[in-house]
Every structure is written in C-alpha cells, then in structure tokens.
Amino acid sequence: MTAVQPKPTSVGETFDSLSPATDEVVGTYPIHTAEDVKAAVERARVAAEWWAGLGFAGRAERLKGWKGVLTRRLPQLCQVVRDETGKPIADAQLESVLAIEHIAWAGKHARKVLGKQKRSAGLLMSNQAATVEYQPLGVVGVIGPWNYPVFTPLGSIAYALAAGNAVVFKPSEYTPGVGKWLVDAFAEIVPEQPVLQLVTGFGETGAALVSSGVDKIAFTGSTATGKRIMASAAETLTPVVIEAGGKDPVLVDADADLDAAADATVWGAFSNSGQTCIGVERVYVHEKVHDEFVAKVVEKSKDVRAGSDEAAQYGPVTMPSQLAVIRRHIQDALARGGKAVLGGEDAVGDRYAQPTVLVDVPEESEAVTEETFGPTVTIAKVRDMDEAVERANSTKYGLGSTVFSKSRGVELAEKLRTGMTAINAPLSFAGIASLPFGGVGDSGFGRIHGPEGLREFARTKAIARQRFTAPLTLTSFSRKESTDALVAKLVTILHGKR
Structure with missing residues (x-):
C-alpha cells in the first residue's frame, strides 16, 4: 500500500507520492542526499542575510503577498492536500485558512514583538540605558508532518520567516507535493533569494537536515522520532522545538451543554480520521450526565463515515501501518472489559477506519495510555471533576485539552497539565493566532504561534549603554x-x- 522507500545512495533517486485512497501515483519527487541538504543550507545562509536586511516592514510586505497567493489559489492548494492525504476538500480548506491567518498575524506583529524594547536599569545602574532586541537565528530547519501538511509546518515556517530567518523545509514523505506547492508559491513573491527551500525524501533526509548546521530545528511528529532528533541535535548543540504526540482529554461537567460537548467530542475524535495531535482521545464525564452524554455521542456518530466519495466526513488512514495500531488498541480495550457502543474491531478495514466509541475501558489500557491516532474515543464515568482532572493528568502526554462546564470552566482548565485548553468549544486555541501552541512532557516543548512563536525563532540580545x-x-x-x-x-x- 506504500511506495518502496529506496535508500538515498545515488544522485537522481526519486520516490512516488501515493493517494492513500487509491494508491495512485500523484507525484514523483527527488530523494535529497546529505550533500543536497548541506548545499541547501549553504544557499540559505546567503539568503538569510538578504532576508534579514529587508527589515520587519519589507518582510511583512512579502508575507502579505504570499498569503494573498495562497488565498487566491485556495481551491488548487486544497486539491493537492486531498490528493496526498485523502481528506475532504472542506477539511483541507479549514487547515489552509487557519494557516493563512497565522501568516498574516506573524507578518503584522513581528516588529512589535521582536523590535527593540527599553528595560529599566535599576537604581544602582541608573546611569545605563538598557534595551533588548530579538535578532534572527539565521537558518531554521523545519520538519513537517503529513496529517496537517499546510497548517502545522506553516506554524513554524511563517513565524521563522517573520523573525528574519531563512528556512529549509523537509515535508513528510507522504505529502511532498503540498510542501512543493507552498514553497513554489513563496518563490513567486520572493524570487530574489532562496529564502524558503524544499528538501524531500525519507528519514535520512530529515536526519541530514538536523545535522546540517542549521541554527534551529522545528519538528512535528511522533515522540519517538522527536527524541532521536534531540539526540542528534545535541551533538552540535542545535536547539530544537518539538511538537509531538498527545492523548488529549475532554472533561464534561454535570452542568455542561451536553449537545455541544457531544458534538465537539465527535468532531474532535473522528475528523481527519482521528489523525490529529490535538484530537479528542479520552473523555471524562460526570456520573450524573454520563449515560445521557454517551447516548448523544453515539447518536451524533451514526452518520459519520469514512470514505473517498464527496459525502464522506473523513478520508482514509494515511499511514497503512497505523491501521494495525488502531486495531490493536480496540482489541486491547475490549479484552480488558471495555465495550464498543459504536464500531469495534470490525470498524478497521484495510484502508479506512470507521468511528469507534468505547466505554468502561480500564485506565491502564493502550486505548487510554497510548496515542491511537485514529477515529476512536474512550468515554469514562467519574464521580466528580476532581477525579476527572486527576485522570486527565495521569498521562505522559500534555498537549491539548477541552473542558465543558458552565460554572467551573476556567477553574478546571487551569488545573489541567496541558499546554493548551479550550473551554466550551473544540480545539479553539489552534485557530487563535495570538495564542502559543505546544505541550509538556512527551508532547514536547517550545512554542509556535503567537508572540512566543516569534521569539522561538529569534536570539535575545541585551544591550547596556552608559549614558x-x-x-x-x-x-x-x-x-x-x-x-x-x-x-x-x-x-x-x-x-x-x-
């Protein structure tokens, strides 16, 4: 079901990008070697000086032009995303629109966030003028994922560019066409220098980028791969920002709007075939409303269907190997006494996985402890929200979370050990460009988006001047x-x- 992945041992080797819905070849791309990557980084060094020299206003104008191209050609971009991921056009449009918002925010706010700022020198040093500014790092390497091939990598790329850096972008081998489309669109607006370059290939190409001498690596992907990248980057003291996996919880209090909570759970768990790092995987519901909530989730899920036709709500599982993980987690949950009130083992096919809702699943089950990355969700009954918070926090992950409560939303959100929490709406923090995005624990560290995302790709420079x-x-x-x-x-x- 996947293309053969040849070793990048000779110049001119290529690989095919396949449609996960049909196995049709939708594009052929080069496997860039370590030498190719090194050459790209060297070109980026020159480009970075030129790009930084444009200043905030010059870069903002170019970024404005880039987002204009993306907006005007949105249908074309969405089709490329659908071809390589199988997701519906509407979902491709949603992630692309959010990405455009982030490009706009980064370009508009870079000067305010990164420009020179005065600081108090204090009484003992009152003869000094103290300032802080944020200078470009130089060249940033971005390694992007396949599940949201527009939104996620641009959360790093746009902010790195706005901060004055050149970028070498290695997209997932499953979505190289999306990466090429984005880079080509940028080159139309910035033809003078290779400020944003593309390298394609498999793990070897990504590893070459990590060890190429870039000034920072921004990675999105699995926790296991993130650890390997950190180990490699440590050899050259290359800093990294890691956005890894999640096992994101939803808390539903007794006073919650159950229809809204159920709708958010269904969309958060099953959209994009569950292949969402901040997607809903666990739900903890107050015992007073548990049964009613489960019934609403099942009812809202009945008409949700995976497929490649226009009426399908989500597409295929992009990585064929992930189907085995989804099936194993369901089997383990059922073997430990859990019940499938919708779906089950038979919901997982050879290309698509239909929705599965699991209840009474023990907390030590894989479906509760490990990232499933598929269209499944576990729903557990709790005596109160204190127990819900305790269970939600009993995980090695800590990326996103959601709370549904009319009276205690903020209180509960502040108690959750996650980088982000939405209250009474699903995943809203991802669409707010001014909010930082990132996790704790095995979900990674560092932040993209917002002021923190801009500063992530800048070096802090302190200056004291005697007056x-x-x-x-x-x-x-x-x-x-x-x-x-x-x-x-x-x-x-x-x-x-x-």
Missing part, C-alpha cells in the same frame, strides 16, 4: 572602601526591610 559616568564606580579596582560601604548601606535601605 553618563556614575557617581559610584563599582566595576574598578580603584574603587574606595567608602564606596563599598555606601553601596552596602544603599542596598540595605532598598532591600533589607522585613
């Missing part, structure tokens, strides 16, 4: 004992109060 000679000379061997005594007295007055 006039200080009456007390502290940093000199010629200072007098009386100066030390005066400083000690001054510090005591300022900071010695009980």
Whole structure:
C-alpha cells in the first residue's frame, strides 16, 4: 500500500507520492542526499542575510503577498492536500485558512514583538540605558508532518520567516507535493533569494537536515522520532522545538451543554480520521450526565463515515501501518472489559477506519495510555471533576485539552497539565493566532504561534549603554572602601526591610 522507500545512495533517486485512497501515483519527487541538504543550507545562509536586511516592514510586505497567493489559489492548494492525504476538500480548506491567518498575524506583529524594547536599569545602574532586541537565528530547519501538511509546518515556517530567518523545509514523505506547492508559491513573491527551500525524501533526509548546521530545528511528529532528533541535535548543540504526540482529554461537567460537548467530542475524535495531535482521545464525564452524554455521542456518530466519495466526513488512514495500531488498541480495550457502543474491531478495514466509541475501558489500557491516532474515543464515568482532572493528568502526554462546564470552566482548565485548553468549544486555541501552541512532557516543548512563536525563532540580545559616568564606580579596582560601604548601606535601605 506504500511506495518502496529506496535508500538515498545515488544522485537522481526519486520516490512516488501515493493517494492513500487509491494508491495512485500523484507525484514523483527527488530523494535529497546529505550533500543536497548541506548545499541547501549553504544557499540559505546567503539568503538569510538578504532576508534579514529587508527589515520587519519589507518582510511583512512579502508575507502579505504570499498569503494573498495562497488565498487566491485556495481551491488548487486544497486539491493537492486531498490528493496526498485523502481528506475532504472542506477539511483541507479549514487547515489552509487557519494557516493563512497565522501568516498574516506573524507578518503584522513581528516588529512589535521582536523590535527593540527599553528595560529599566535599576537604581544602582541608573546611569545605563538598557534595551533588548530579538535578532534572527539565521537558518531554521523545519520538519513537517503529513496529517496537517499546510497548517502545522506553516506554524513554524511563517513565524521563522517573520523573525528574519531563512528556512529549509523537509515535508513528510507522504505529502511532498503540498510542501512543493507552498514553497513554489513563496518563490513567486520572493524570487530574489532562496529564502524558503524544499528538501524531500525519507528519514535520512530529515536526519541530514538536523545535522546540517542549521541554527534551529522545528519538528512535528511522533515522540519517538522527536527524541532521536534531540539526540542528534545535541551533538552540535542545535536547539530544537518539538511538537509531538498527545492523548488529549475532554472533561464534561454535570452542568455542561451536553449537545455541544457531544458534538465537539465527535468532531474532535473522528475528523481527519482521528489523525490529529490535538484530537479528542479520552473523555471524562460526570456520573450524573454520563449515560445521557454517551447516548448523544453515539447518536451524533451514526452518520459519520469514512470514505473517498464527496459525502464522506473523513478520508482514509494515511499511514497503512497505523491501521494495525488502531486495531490493536480496540482489541486491547475490549479484552480488558471495555465495550464498543459504536464500531469495534470490525470498524478497521484495510484502508479506512470507521468511528469507534468505547466505554468502561480500564485506565491502564493502550486505548487510554497510548496515542491511537485514529477515529476512536474512550468515554469514562467519574464521580466528580476532581477525579476527572486527576485522570486527565495521569498521562505522559500534555498537549491539548477541552473542558465543558458552565460554572467551573476556567477553574478546571487551569488545573489541567496541558499546554493548551479550550473551554466550551473544540480545539479553539489552534485557530487563535495570538495564542502559543505546544505541550509538556512527551508532547514536547517550545512554542509556535503567537508572540512566543516569534521569539522561538529569534536570539535575545541585551544591550547596556552608559549614558553618563556614575557617581559610584563599582566595576574598578580603584574603587574606595567608602564606596563599598555606601553601596552596602544603599542596598540595605532598598532591600533589607522585613
């Protein structure tokens, strides 16, 4: 079901990108070698100086032009996404529109977030003028995923570009065509220098990018791969931002809007065939409304169907190997006493996985502890929201989360050990460009999006400038004992109060 993955041992080797719905070849792309990647990074070094020299206003204008191209050619971009992922056009459009919003935000706000800022020098150093600015890192390597091949990588690429860096982008081997489309569109607006370059291939190409001497790596993918990237990057002290997996929970309180919570659960669990790092995988429901909630979820799920036709709500499982993981998690849950109130083992085919809703699943089951990355969801009954928070936090992951509660939404959200929480709406934090995106624990570290995302791709530069000679000379061997005594007295007055 997948193309043969040849080793990149000779110049000119290629690989095919296949439609996961039909196995049809939708494109052929080069396998870039370590030498190819190194050459791309060297070109990016020159391009980075030119790009940084444009300043915030110049870069903002180019980014504005890029998002204009994406917007005007949105149907074309969505078709490329559908060809390589199998997802419905509407879902391809949703992720593309969100990505366009992020390009716009990054370009517009880069100067305000990264420009020179004054800081207080304090009383002892009052003769100094203190400033902080954020300078470009240089060249950023971005390794993108296949599940959201527009939205996710552009969350790093757009912010890295807005901060003044050149970018070398390695898309997933499952979606190289989407990556090429985005890079080609950028080149139309920025033809002067290779500010955004594409390298394609498999794991070897990604590994070459990590060890190529880039100034930072932004990676989205599995926790296991993220650990390998960190280990490799450590050899050259290359900093990384890792956005890895999740096992994201939903909490449903007794006073929740059950229709809204059920609808959010169904969409969050099954959209994109469940292949969403911030998708819904676990739900903890107050015992007073558990049965009613489960009934609503099942009812709303009955008409949700995977397929490649226009009426299907979501498409195939992109990675064939993932079907075995989905099937194993369902089997394990059922073997441990769980029940499938919708779907089950038979819901997993050789290309598509239909919705599965599991209840009474023990917390130690794989379906609860490990990322399934498929259209399944577990629903558990809890005595109160304190138990719900405890169970939700009992995981090695900590990416996204959602709370449905009319009276305690903010309180519960603040208790969840996740990087992001939505209250009374599904995954809303991902669409708000000013909010940082990222996780804790095995979900990774660092942030993309928002001011934090811009600063993630900049180096902090502190500058102290003497405005006039200080009456007390502290940093000199010629200072007098009386100066030390005066400083000690001054510090005591300022900071010695009980």
